Amino acid sequence: xxxVTQPDIHITVSEGASLELRCNYSYGAxxxxxxxxxxxxxxxQLLLKYFSGDTLVQGxxxxxxxFKRSQSSFNLRKPSVHWSDAAEYFCAVGExxxxxxxxxxxxxxRVKS
Amino acid sequence: EPExxxxxxxxxxxxxxxxxxxxxxxxxxxxxxxxxxxLGQKVEFLVSFYNNEISEKSEIFDDQFSVERPDxxxxxxxxxxxxxxxxxxxxxxxxxxxxxxxxxxxxxLTVT
Numbered sequence: 001x002x003x004v005t006q007p008d009i010h011i012t013v014s015e016g017a018s019l020e021l022r023c024n025y026s027y028g029a030x031x032x033x034x035x036x037x038x039x040x041x042x043x044x045q046l047l048l049k050y051f052s053g054d055t056l057v058q059g060x061x062x063x064x065x066x067f068k069r070s071q072s073s074f075n076l077r078k079p080s081v082h083w084s085d086a087a088e089y090f091c092a093v094g095e096x097x098x099x100x101x102x103x104x105x106x107x108x109x110r111v112k113s
Numbered sequence: 114e115p116e117x118x119x120x121x122x123x124x125x126x127x128x129x130x131x132x133x134x135x136x137x138x139x140x141x142x143x144x145x146x147x148x149x150x151x152l153g154q155k156v157e158f159l160v161s162f163y164n165n166e167i168s169e170k171s172e173i174f175d176d177q178f179s180v181e182r183p184d185x186x187x188x189x190x191x192x193x194x195x196x197x198x199x200x201x202x203x204x205x206x207x208x209x210x211x212x213x214x215x216x217x218x219x220x221x222l223t224v225t
Contacts (some may be wrong), residue, residue: 032212043117043204043216044156051211090156094212099169100146101212104157 002093004104006036012110013081021076021107023091032094033074034101035065039109047089050074051096061085086111115139119217126195127225134190135219136205137220145188146206146214147180149173156204162188195224 003026013019026071027033034050036044048059065076074091088108092101118137126132138145147159161168162180179191189209192199201220206214 034213036216041218043218044206044214046215048211051214098169098212099157099163101159101214102158103148105155 002031002095002102004091004093004102005104006089006091006104006107008107009105010108010110012112015083015111016080019076019078019081019085019109020093021089021109023074023076023104024072025074025091025093027072027093027095030069031093032098033062033065033067033077034094035059035074036090036092037061037086037087038106044090047076065095066075080109081109083111083113085109100111115141116214117207117217118216119203121218123132123223124133125223125225126199129184129194130193132195132222133219134192134203134205134222136188136190136217137186138188138205138207139215140206142215143212144168144208145180145182146208147190148204148206148216149162150219151201151203152205161204162221177224194220195222197224200224 005024033050038044050057050067088106090106092106094101095097120135150156158171160170160174160192177193202219204219206216208214
């Protein structure tokens, strides 16, 4: 069965600092990988996705993520964090022709000025 | 940009009552989903729906739950007899089939 692990429950970074949120997945074949962001009281917004091809994918709001098959990881990065990036971030995995996404537990990002 | 809309944003109901949560998916999407998030916990898959049939459902989605696409635009989740543990945020999502799900803002269900 698919599973997703986000090892960090909370992360605090200073505004302007770089960010990396970790995601590890467990899945036999090539996964479809996603990062979503959720602001308080809002739904989940898709930041970026990986299906195949180039392992470094660019998303919205200046985010990027890198698929590393050897490490079963899909970490989210941003070179310079803005205060508006404070939110909860979810990694999710699915499979080609699959019927669902499986979500990690989420990482809450706090940005200090 | 097209959006998934959910109504109501907040529903309070008494234990044992039936509730219907409503969703309008993005118009050219063909795949529909319900997820829930109990406060402080994971986003959990409930059910996926395509071509007027359930594609997959989780263990949570027992006989108390049902989904329906009553017309060309709405997608509903019905809980027949609510329990306290059904209190959660329920999210509807839709996609074009590549699992890039677009979520609504959710319905907060409170069962008292």
